[in-house]
Amino acid sequence: MSPANDPAWWTTFFDERYARVGLHGIPDDATGEAVTFITDRFDLRPHDLVFDQCCGVGRLALPLAARGCRVIGVDLAGAYIDRARADADARGLRCTFHQADAHDFVAPEPCDLALNWFSSVGYDAGDERIPLMLRRAFESLRPGGRLAVETVNVARVLAEPRRWHVETVTDERGRAGTLIVEHTLHFDRGMIGMRWTFIAEDGVRDERYAETRMWLPHELGRLVARAGFSDIELIGRPDGEPITASGRRLVVSGRRPS
Template identity: 30%
Template structure:
């Protein structure tokens, strides 16, 4: 559920991503939890060879529709969209860059499953490749915590409610969406990592070096950080 502002920011997000990762033109990219394909389609439009994986069929259908509208159905750079589980998807040595953006990490039931996603990412990378993760962290979640908020997005009236899980191990999110007679009520837990914990998790998964930033623009990870961005290289 993305409004026009979220779509409009994609070119800048991709500009920053490419600069941060130092990816050469024409490289191969795996978009993990690609959702509706915002970043996959933009990257493909710039000549990168993109595979997007997600478990939600409706997201993948929307991604294919967007790619067709933007790129044309016969485009040579049309992304490959697959319904796959990131805990199981392995194509050893196939990609120059793996990405997991917009807080799409930390929703599995256990930390071990998170580590499995990271290990698979390391396996999927070519020598010299890197993984870029962008997510909410313990530090940013605690600093910006609110118990609830209400807003409108893409024609939906939205109410969100938040609770701290354990000793800041995670955050319980409840989203209540209304549009006319339609009501959607969903709850989920986001496992939170500090910058230090994320770096250790990536090294545990086999990455040789990890740099932590406070945004995709490469700003420092300090008290003014927008998010936690990890750039991990094999």
Template identity: 30%
Template sequence: MSEWTLDIQDMSWVEHTAEEVDFVIEALELRGSERVLDLACGFGRHTLELARRGYAVVGVDITAEYIDHGHARASEEGLSAEFICMDVLDVTFREEFDVVLNMADGAIGYFSTEEENLKLFDVIADALKVGGKHVMGVCSAGHAIKHFPKRHWEAGSRSLSLADFHWNADTARMIYKGRVLKFGEVLEPFSNEFPDDGDAGIRLYTLEELDGILQQRGLAIMAAYGAYDTAVSASDDQLMLVVCSQKVGICA
């Protein structure tokens, strides 16, 4: 994957953070007293927003610049948010959280091997208390199979983003490339093509695959959506796949 920096704050989708947190609270029927783990939290946009609403939140990310930013913002605002700089695969919480989040992919499918990608689901299940709930927001393999390759533009208040998607059926991975055009900056000429940078891509899953993976770890799917919106049902015609599940324990 490409190196991540705080420039990501200018991406158009960052502007939807409050609405995404609204969705989490509604979909999981949270009361405000839950302890939340935000895996691959990035610069802490969901962690901080939940903390502003009174939740005790722990954000974990491998990028030190992001964690430093989260620490600073939490300190400035006096929020109950803890930030830990760590590879999410090294997280060892055991039944400590009421909610675990993997928002905006949350590193799901980002690793080079199937074993590593599945280990992240172990981390999720281990961190949840029995009865605890999980939300993941990922891109849908069903959509990729049906609709890739494709491109689309997304406009925000600070930038315009071009996303380019391809599908590797042999590896079940999405190859994503993009450009961000920030408003107010001089635009240099660029090619219509994206150079091949050797990125292996992100492992995507169908809803059926995720159901099996979660069941093996004692989680049962509560609902699946095609956006961070309870009115939008999951469908192969939706790029987003948002899955809410609950830890029920593994049957002997």
């Protein structure tokens, strides 16, 4: 089933296998580097409250809480929320997790920083829904609070299209396997499509599709500004410098005006 004939593909794509291969499979040092970047760049202090919009299994929420922040996470995937909550409880971390649609959910307390990390905004091909998620992030912040949206740097994809790559991974049942990720640019719909094929060592094959919006950095910056944010910055990752076509990833940051 592809996003073209399954317009709500994200309600089934984010399952146990994706959690193991796509999220837990991210090396700890890459996640640690992201957490350090977030902490330093947005001047997070112990006891600050972070809103983690589309938090997944708590990949960022848990280490941020381990550094002393309080975290409110929301994700649509109930199993991810259950896991994040259980992990936080087991480690005594100050996190609360909510299963909800981020287009609707507003954090119950004003937060210091709102994160939307790892290409979690932009799944819907229509122009109507996406601003709602950014607006909910705005409404979750205290005046002066910061936003950080992290996603693919489309400028780099266009400059150096990398059509596919192969990784060796382990699935949720501990089986080794090969993951083939193939990208297609859908200029007609303004989407980057991704075919994700997992082939387990016993030959069993799982093929699934995802896609995300193809915004140039300034276009996402304008959407963030339209949601009410000021002080928009377009930051390249991993270098943390103003975005160019060479950064693999893009962070758009903004501030809720005081």
